[in-house]
Amino acid sequence: MELLDNIALGLETALSFRTLLFCFVGVTIGTFVGVLPGIGALAAISLALPITHHFDPTSALIMLAGIFYGTMYGGSTAAILLNLPGSITSAVTCLDGFPMARNGRAGVALFLTAIASFIGSSFAIVVVMGFAPVVAAFAVQFSSYEYFAIMLMGLVASSSLSSGSPMKGIAMVIAGVAIGMIGTDVTSGQYRFTFGLSGLSDGVNLVAIAMGLFGIGEILANVGRKRDDQAANPVTLRSMMPERDDWNRVWKPAARGSVLGTSIGVLPGVGATLSSFMSYIVEKKLSREPQRFGNGAVEGIVAPEAANNAATQSGFIPTLTLGIPGDAVMALMLGAMMLHGIVPGPRFLVEYPDMFWGLVMSFWVGNLLLLVLNIPLIGLWVRMLSIPYHILYPMILVFVCVGVYSARNNVFDIYVALFFGLVGYVLQAFRYPAAPLLLGFVLGPGMEEYLRRALLLSRGDFWAFMERPVSATLLVASALMLLLALRPLVKVLIKRRRAAVPG
Amino acid sequence: MSSPHPSSGANGAASAPPRQTPVTASLNRGEIVVAVCFFLLGGALIAIASGYSIGSLRRMGPGYFPLVLGGLLCAVAVALLVEVLRSRNPAPPLPWRPFTMVSLGILCFAFLIERLGMVPAVIALVILSALGDRTLGPLAIGAIALVMSVVSVLLFITALGIPLAAFKG
Numbered sequence: 001m002e003l004l005d006n007i008a009l010g011l012e013t014a015l016s017f018r019t020l021l022f023c024f025v026g027v028t029i030g031t032f033v034g035v036l037p038g039i040g041a042l043a044a045i046s047l048a049l050p051i052t053h054h055f056d057p058t059s060a061l062i063m064l065a066g067i068f069y070g071t072m073y074g075g076s077t078a079a080i081l082l083n084l085p086g087s088i089t090s091a092v093t094c095l096d097g098f099p100m101a102r103n104g105r106a107g108v109a110l111f112l113t114a115i116a117s118f119i120g121s122s123f124a125i126v127v128v129m130g131f132a133p134v135v136a137a138f139a140v141q142f143s144s145y146e147y148f149a150i151m152l153m154g155l156v157a158s159s160s161l162s163s164g165s166p167m168k169g170i171a172m173v174i175a176g177v178a179i180g181m182i183g184t185d186v187t188s189g190q191y192r193f194t195f196g197l198s199g200l201s202d203g204v205n206l207v208a209i210a211m212g213l214f215g216i217g218e219i220l221a222n223v224g225r226k227r228d229d230q231a232a233n234p235v236t237l238r239s240m241m242p243e244r245d246d247w248n249r250v251w252k253p254a255a256r257g258s259v260l261g262t263s264i265g266v267l268p269g270v271g272a273t274l275s276s277f278m279s280y281i282v283e284k285k286l287s288r289e290p291q292r293f294g295n296g297a298v299e300g301i302v303a304p305e306a307a308n309n310a311a312t313q314s315g316f317i318p319t320l321t322l323g324i325p326g327d328a329v330m331a332l333m334l335g336a337m338m339l340h341g342i343v344p345g346p347r348f349l350v351e352y353p354d355m356f357w358g359l360v361m362s363f364w365v366g367n368l369l370l371l372v373l374n375i376p377l378i379g380l381w382v383r384m385l386s387i388p389y390h391i392l393y394p395m396i397l398v399f400v401c402v403g404v405y406s407a408r409n410n411v412f413d414i415y416v417a418l419f420f421g422l423v424g425y426v427l428q429a430f431r432y433p434a435a436p437l438l439l440g441f442v443l444g445p446g447m448e449e450y451l452r453r454a455l456l457l458s459r460g461d462f463w464a465f466m467e468r469p470v471s472a473t474l475l476v477a478s479a480l481m482l483l484l485a486l487r488p489l490v491k492v493l494i495k496r497r498r499a500a501v502p503g
Numbered sequence: 504m505s506s507p508h509p510s511s512g513a514n515g516a517a518s519a520p521p522r523q524t525p526v527t528a529s530l531n532r533g534e535i536v537v538a539v540c541f542f543l544l545g546g547a548l549i550a551i552a553s554g555y556s557i558g559s560l561r562r563m564g565p566g567y568f569p570l571v572l573g574g575l576l577c578a579v580a581v582a583l584l585v586e587v588l589r590s591r592n593p594a595p596p597l598p599w600r601p602f603t604m605v606s607l608g609i610l611c612f613a614f615l616i617e618r619l620g621m622v623p624a625v626i627a628l629v630i631l632s633a634l635g636d637r638t639l640g641p642l643a644i645g646a647i648a649l650v651m652s653v654v655s656v657l658l659f660i661t662a663l664g665i666p667l668a669a670f671k672g
Contacts, residue, residue, distance in 0.1 A: 054663045167583050171541050174576045178548055178569065185565040192565055193551060216605070223601035223636050390636040391647065394629045397605065398651045401612045401628055402621070406665045414613040418606060425602075429595030430537050448568045460561030488586075 003129070006357045013358025014365050019062055022055070026063035027366045030070015031373050033087075035381045037078050039396065040087040041071040042435070043218055045332045046210035047399050049339070050407040057340035058355045062362045064336055065316070068329055069121065069363070072272065072309045073370045076113040076301070077381055080106055081233075089272045089308040092280045096293060096300030103296050107239030108246060112298055113305040114374040116254045120306030121367045123258035124265065124313035128360055131266075132349065136321040139346035144454035145464060149471035149478075150268055150324050151447040156478040157269025158327065159436040160485030168432045170485070176440025177447070179204055186449060199412030206335040207407040208416040209441060213434045215400040216421025219393050221428065235382050240375065242298075249298050253283050257303035261310030268318050269439070271327025275311035276304035313363060320344050320356060324443070328435035331442040533594045534587040542580035548573030604635030620671035621660060622652045 013019055026048075033044040044067050052060035075090030080097035093113065100109040139146075155177070159169030182193045183203030194200040242250070257279040264275040283303045284293045293300050315326040323345040325331040337344055342352065349356050374381075404417045424434055458464030466472045548569050558564030608631030615624040629648040633639050639647075659665045 051658075051663065165583075165586060167579060167586055171576065171579045171583060174572055174579060175541070175544060178544070178572055178576070181569055181572075187563075188556075188565045190555065190565045192555065192569065216609070220598070220601060220605060223598065223605065388638070390633070390638045391643070393636075394633045394644075394647050395651055397608065397632050398625055398628060398655055401609060401616075402625070402655050402659050405613075405616060405667075406659055406663065409666060411613050411617060414609060414616075418609045418613075421609075422602075422606065426595075427537070430534055432537070451568070452563045455560055456562060460559060462560075 006353065007129075007361065009354055010357030010359075010361035013058060013354050014062075014361035019059060019358065019362060020365065022059040022063040023066050023362045023366050024369055026066020027070040027073075027369050027373065030067040030072075031074040031370065031381060032384065033067065034071035034074020034090075035077045035384055036387070036392070037082070037084040039218060040214070041068050041089075041329050042210065042214040042332065042438075043396075044071065045329060045336075046207060046214055047396070047403055049207050049210070049332065049336055050403040052336065053339055053407060057337065057342055058358055060336060060340065061333070061355065061359055062366075064333055065359060065363070066366045068333070069309065069312050069366060070370060072121075072305075072312050073114060073117050073374050074381065075308075076117075076305055077110060077374075077378070078385060080109045080113070080301070081235075081382065081385065089276055090305070091273075092276045092304040093301050095280070096295070096297050099294065099296035100298070100301070105296065106233065107235045107237075108242045109298075109301055110235060110378055111240035111375060112242060112246065112250060113301055114371060114378075116250070116257065116302040116306040117309040117374075118367055118371050119254045120258045120261055120308070120310035121313050121363070123255075123306075124262045124310040125360065125363045125367070127262050127314055128317055128363075132317050132321050132356070132360075135317055136346045136349045139322055142322075142346070142470070144450040144457065145468050145471040146474070147322075147324075148447060148450040148454055149465065149474035150318075150322060151443045151450065153474045153478040153481075154268030154318075154324055154326070155436070155440055155443060155447075156481050157267065158271075158439045159269075159433075160481050161270050161274060164431045164433060166485035166488070168430075169436045172427070172432050172434070173436040173440040176437035177444030178440075179209070179437075180441045180444030181448070186445070187452060197412070199410065199416070203445075204416060204441070205404075205408055205410075205413045206332070206339075206442070208404050208413040209420050210332055210335075210438060211400050211404050212417035212420025213424040213438065215396065216417060217424035217428060217434065219396060219400075220421060220425040222389055223393055235378055237376065237379075240378070246298050250302050253279075253299040253303035254306045256282065256286075257306030258310045260303075261307030262314040264307070265311030265314035265326060266317050268322075268324050268326055271315060271329070271435075272308040272311040273327075276308040279303040279307035316359075320348055320359075321346060323348075323446075325439065328438040331439050335442055531587065531594060535584065538580055538583040538587050541583060542577055545573045545576030545578075545580055548576060600637075601635035605632045608632035608635075616667070618671065620668040621656055622669050625652045625655050 029044060029048065033039050033041065045064055048064060048067055052063055071087050072089060075085060075087035076093045076097060078084045079090045079093040080101050083094050083098040085091040085094055097109050100106065155173050159173040160166040182200055184201060185192050191201060260279045260282060261275040264270055264278065265272065280300060280303060283299045284290050287293065287299060315330050319325045319330045319334055323334065323343060325334045334344060400417065401414055404413050405411065407413065428434055454464065465475055552566040552569035552573060555566030556564035557566045557570065608628045611631055612624045612628040615627055626648045629651055630644055633644045633647065656669045660667055660669060
């Protein structure tokens with residue numbers, strides 16, 4: 001019965017005109033950004049962050065969330081039509097989506113990814129509704145030990161499970177935590193690493209760092225790069241209808257993708273990107289005809305799209321109930337809430353039930369809107385794909401600069417954003433992932449705080465972490481992940497030794 | 504993410520990583536410079552943090568955590584160096600023109616926004632940054648500058664109420 005009351009409360013918020021409007025704006029921006037290659041969810045949310053700062057927190061959160069899951073729908077469009085992932089999470093969709101388009105089945109692919117996205121989201125939203133209160137109730141007993149352990153695991157997972165070299169991810173996470181220490185030390189009140197600059201006394205601004213890394217950095221990476229301007233063929237509604245054979249192939253992969261995505265999304269530190277890769281691999285392994293994959297298998301687009309949407313939605317569970325974001329986008333979400341003075345955590349559900357349930361119910365509204373935006377209105381987005389980047393990027397830069405300035409009415413932050421843009425470009429060019437840096441930046445201060453508090457309570461005894469079951473499990477899990485990540489490095493060392501011996 | 508299966512047919516961003524030929528390890532100067540920078544960052548953390556009060560494990564001072572972090576970063580940087588010495592990644596391109604023009608545009612924007620107001624700052628930003636890519640003609644750049652000035656004044660000053668003037672004399 002309590003659930004029904006909560007649903008009613010949520011619907012009251014989610015169906016008010018104001019919220020509907022923000023939800024609609026959010027998912028529309030999300031689809032737009034998702035469709036366009038070269039700007040992703042991170043850039044869009046950092047761009048919207050200073051703007052939503054002026055709204056009430058519920059509307060702000062609903063709109064930002066809408067942008068986030070909206071990009072998951074939009075991302076597949078460019079992947080299918082142009083073989084360019086509109087956002088990283090849909091990179092896998094290229095593998096079978098583009099061959100489908102070449103076989104003249106682009107419409108079917110777009111239709112099925114929209115349906116799969118909806119299935120994934122719906123499953124995950126149900127899980128959020130059922131489990132978030134349970135997790136929150138359980139987490140009320142958590143103390144500094146558990147929080148430190150969860151945060152550490154989130155950072156380890158985000159750095160070591162990201163694509164590419166885990167060492168690079170770890171270096172970025174540590175750098176992020178270090179940047180997070182700039183400013184006033186909470187415990188002693190002392191300024192740290194401010195270099196005498198008054199602009200740094202409150203720390204580096206989240207908006208500036210995110211806009212720098214993901215706004216300016218991505219623009220630098222894309223401007224001047226020669227693109228072969230392929231034109232996407234127009235898609236008609238009639239061409240979107242799948243055949244009977246397609247329907248039969250869709251349900252099971254969509255269901256598996258939903259479950260896998262939801263479970264991966266709940267884990268701290270691993271986000272939607274990993275879930276889509278994983279579910280592709282799973283489908284290929286399970287398939288009786290694995291040779292169809294890569295040549296336009298519907299299973300290969302349906303499962304990853306269901307998974308990344310599911311992971312996106314279920315990622316709200318750790319973010320809202322523990323205050324621990326699963327990935328960099330969620331870290332921004334968390335930052336947005338903190339800018340509004342709301343600290344997510346186990347008490348969030350009790351203190352702001354209207355906000356939590358309003359947000360969750362707005363997911364339903366948003367996903368229904370997205371279904372409309374992505375099936376009947378798909379032609380509109382396909383046409384968007386022909387906007388050239390050289391017209392788009394000066395416009396994005398204006399939003400970046402004005403946005404960064406407006407967050408604190410502070411010119412210094414613009415310089416900070418430029419700095420992170422340049423550094424971010426160079427680092428990403430050398431395949432250092434930027435997302436762990438942002439996650440470290442957001443989680444770092446809390447981690448130090450909890451570590452200090454925990455060691456104060458335990459009188460400097462580290463074993464206290466291992467005496468508590470939850471923190472012990474999480475720490476062991478983190479250690480295992482680290483070992484797994486370091487395996488390639490060890491292999492390199494062994495190989496080098498072996499290289500001396502021929503054979 | 505590396506899948507054990509070679510992905511057939513597609514050449515998207517997600518296709519299997521190129522097989523490394525373990526014949527000769529070529530030095531990639533850029534990679535080494537970046538790894539050394541991380542080492543220096545770790546060293547700087549240690550150097551600065553040791554100026555703060557360290558405290559004890561039981562009662563950590565503001566210097567404790569950064570000190571540990573700096574040590575970790577140095578260790579990771581050494582591991583990176585080991586890894587990087589064997590990598591054969593090609594050096595990434597440094598697109599000078601967009602780099603300079605976009606940076607100049609942002610710097611000008613920051614310099615002008617409180618001195619001359621929103622509109623001149625936006626116009627300077629659009630013109631300079633658009634020059635980073637040679638495709639646009641002056642007319643198109645002017646049009647974008649005009650549209651963006653109007654949009655940013657309406658959105659940020661009128662609708663969101665940021666305390667900024669459109670023009671400042």
